[in-house]
Amino acid sequence: MYRYDNYDHQMLADRIAQFRHQTERFLKGELAGPEFLPLRLQNGLYVQRLAPMLRIAIPYGMLSSRQLRKLAHIADYYDKGYGHFTTRQNIQFNWPALVDVPDILAHLAEVEMHAIQTSGNCIRNTTTDQFAGCAVNEIEDSRPYCEIIRQWSTFHPEFAYLPRKFKIAVCGTVDDQAATQVHDIGLFIVKSDTGEIGFRVLVGGGLGRTPVIGKEIRSFLPKQHLLTYLDAILRVYNREGRRDNKYKARIKILVKETGVELFREKVEQEWLALKDGPLTLTDAEFLRCKQYFQDPEYKELPEDSPQLLQALGENVLFAGWYNRNVSAHKKAGYAIVTICLKQTGTAPGDITSDQMNFVADLADSYSFGELRVSHEQNIILADVEKSALYALWQSLKSQKLNSDNRGLLTDIICCPGGDFCSLANAKSIPIAESIQRRFGDASRLRDIGALSLNISGCMNACGHHHVGNIGILGVDKKGAEFYQISLGGSVDNNTALGQIVGPSFAQEEVPGVVEKIVNVYMKNRQSGERFVETFNRVGIDPFKEEVYAKAD
Helix, strand or coil: CCCCCHHHHHHHHHHHHHHHHHHHHHHCCCCCHHHHHHHHHCCCEEECCCCEEEEECCHHHEEEHHHHHHHHHHHHHHCCCEEEECCCCCEEECCCCHHHHHHHHHHHHHCCCCCCCCCCCCECCCEECCCCCCCCCECCCCHHHHHHHHHHHCCCHHHCCCCCCECEEEECECCCCCCHHHCCEEEEEEECCCCCEEEEEEECCECCCCCECCEEEEEEEEHHHHHHHHHHHHHHHHHHCCCCCHHHCCHHHHHHHHCHHHHHHHHHHHHHCCCCCCCCCCHHHHHHHHHHHCCCCCCCCCCCCHHHHHHHHHCHHHHHHHHHHEEECCCCCEEEEEECCCCCCCCCCEEEHHHHHHHHHHHHHHCCCEEEECCCCCEEEEEEEHHHHHHHHHHHHCCCCCCCCCCCCCCCEECCHHHCCCCCCCCCHHHHHHHHHHCCCHHHHHHHCCCCEEEECCCCCCCCHHHCCEEEEEEEECCEEEEEEEECCECCCCCECCEECCCCEEHHHHHHHHHHHHHHHHHHCCCCCCHHHHHHHHCCHHHHHHHCCCCC
């Protein structure tokens, strides 16, 4: 992973000192709230329903064990003993005291972390596939390109106050696991007919109040032009994006109102002045960034492990976990392990300080001291020897981290909702727990198979409800909390936005409604069909008829 140089360290130290002084002035009444607002947002600090919330950047989802231990320390000493991983691969703390935030930022700097540009109208954390560098179906490792984008976008003076927040995702694998098509800019690594690496560029995707799938504006961009082309897109958006209405300020609205063809022409025209300029990437720059993402010192191992095969044959619970949570690795004898943070009774994505320290120890013992965070709010150990998988699973059980539900109905993506967020219309966490309890039978979950369920507490869609196979949105109905259901969303290579079923449901009705939806799917699915395939074949009507049917 990337290591800071002296410039990085000095830049971060200067920013912390600056924000410490700004915070002190605000607390003394020398800085008004509206003046302090953009300053705290640029440092990841929100004011939530009950307390400040600090969002910490985890660039492209990569963490070292040392960094995770520092997050555990912050959780213990400055929060309430836990943190929350987000769909942007970041972590949030929901209870820090405002006066302590500069000290927290200083602690983060000790392990080369920060909260810069995790909020505000700027370029946010660039995300990517959580298996980057290890996946068997990878075209090229996306992490060096994410790091190049991070260095270009951090403190970029021209793009510090965009019309609205801006999100970029990079996909380097054949199967997209980064929700790339619903970002402001989505970059797919591709190869030309001659083997040249470049990018397929999508613009104008996003969720929120107006969900849109990104539109292609370039089928192939040579990799050396990555930054000049991104710069061109951002310049057009910065000039022409609306600032009079925050609900119409995202680039997706500009692309829609301009039309994708005209928007492409504007970007290409802007790019002519930048192409081959100082931002053109050289081979030396690619090599500089790639050196931080070299393969660890893998052993030469056989593809099959006798210890693993024996454990799979002797322990049915281990076999169930292995089949759901272990993925293929590019290197023979290794596997990728997903640790699901979706234990029933715990908010999806939450992790305690004890669990952080424990997982950090596991990373040191089993995965070269590195971890990943996925946009599904889970943790990944990317480089585990197959012969060690049984021992790892036994260790996970001791901290209740052995949930074998990756990709199943109870592996719920969920925002903090009304329990914490001042923007939320309704609570999310109790809905997630009620559904998990309703579908607590492991054999039934496996029979249902892969099915994503996403929950958002408001139209900002932090829980990505639009792209869940089943999406749940909290809405306000005359002061009461209700929930709107959508069906048919997905974030795979064929990204789709869910269709709203109809009128919303009261909180106590939601688990039963989900059960009816699942029953319709099970009744109508053909052999090998997943939920979206069945939904696309039979349409929404059978589901609608069932969930609104009146009891006899």
